[in-house]
Amino acid sequence: LIGANGRGKSTLLRILVGTEPITGERTIGYNVIPAFYAQHQLEALHVDNEILEELKQAGSGKTEQELRGILGCFLFSDEDVFKKIKVLSGGEKSRVALAKTLISEANFLLLDEPTNHLDFISENILIQALQQYKGSFVVVSHNRHFVSQIANKIWYIEDKQIKEYPGTYEEYEYWHKQRTDNTEAPPPPPKAKPAKQAEAPSAAQEERKRLEQELKKVESSIEKLDDEKSQLETALATPEVFNDYEKVRTKKEEIDAKSRQLEALTARWDEIISALGAQ
Known part of the structure; x- marks a missing residue:
């Protein structure tokens, strides 16, 4: 989900998950279970819990061995899983919150800037996890590399409407730059291809x-x-x-x-x- 700052991307995610008051109607699809991740989710972690204990409370039904394997993927190995949440850095808390979101019973994830506070290794672990995720997810992110690796559909907010770009993220960026640079913006291409350039020397x-x-x-x-x-x-x-x-x-x-x-x-x-x- 792409749009300039202040266009309502994060607000839309909160509407979708049901935490933002609206005057219209919000209808959840059959068997759809949403989960929301944003930076404030870090504050919802129980500071006196150990990392492993925090994941156990997510209600995933996974065994301790399975949870330790998941934490290993998020770079928490051996005795690290027994660290208290309150002693973790911002990046470590982000990894715990993301792991907790991914193992929840949800099948529709709403992720607001999930790569903030993540180092490059953690970011790529998240990319791997989302590429293998069996449900659906909507992501708001300014991280080009991250979006290009995980998005198979591009929505952009324009004129207070959500529009779909019929191509990849790289093609969207190319098209968007053309629109920005030219006085008369070309329309979106009918297929996943950038608009043709005029013949040049x-x-x-x-x-x-x-x-x-x-x-x-x-x-x-x-x-x-x-x-x-x-x-x-x-x-x-x-x-x-x-x-x-x-x-x-x-x-x-x-x-x-x-x-x-x-x-x-x-x-x-x-x-x-x-x-x-x-x-």
Whole structure:
């Protein structure tokens, strides 16, 4: 769910979950169970609980071993699960609250800026969890990398209406930049393709072709690195790794290296998209 600040994105999520008073009607679909995550959810954590105890109270029906496995995926291993909520950092509390939301009985998640306070590793763990999630979710986020990895439908708020963009997040950004840069905004494309550019001089066409080729290579590299990171993060969550401090340290170093490479590639991806949009 995309829109400028103040357009009502967070308010809409609260309306959907039923915590925002409205004058109209709100109808929940059959068997739909919503759950809401926002930064204020951190305040709802029980500060005197241990992390494991907090997840047990989510009512998921999962065994202690299953809960410890989930916490391992969120980088809480071994004795970490017995830490009190009150001694955790903001990022650690965010991970606990997200884990608690994901294991709840809900099948419709409403997530308001879920990557705030998350480091790159935790962000990618959340991406993995959402990619494997069996229910539905609506996300409000300014994090481009995060949205591009998990969204398969783009809604944007304009003129106090919700409109759907018929394409990917990357295509939406490209189209939106064209609209912003041009006095007369082109309409949304009928299919998941950016609007065609007017024919340009040969030199400009060659440069565009070069940028498009580089973009494909960068996207391929990002996809490959994401896969490699996912494999490392999956390995990190296995008992044979997270019960061995040295293995955890090694895996985290490898993940950090992949994260730095991804950051550089994502920055280059942004530059190419901007250059293409400026042509």
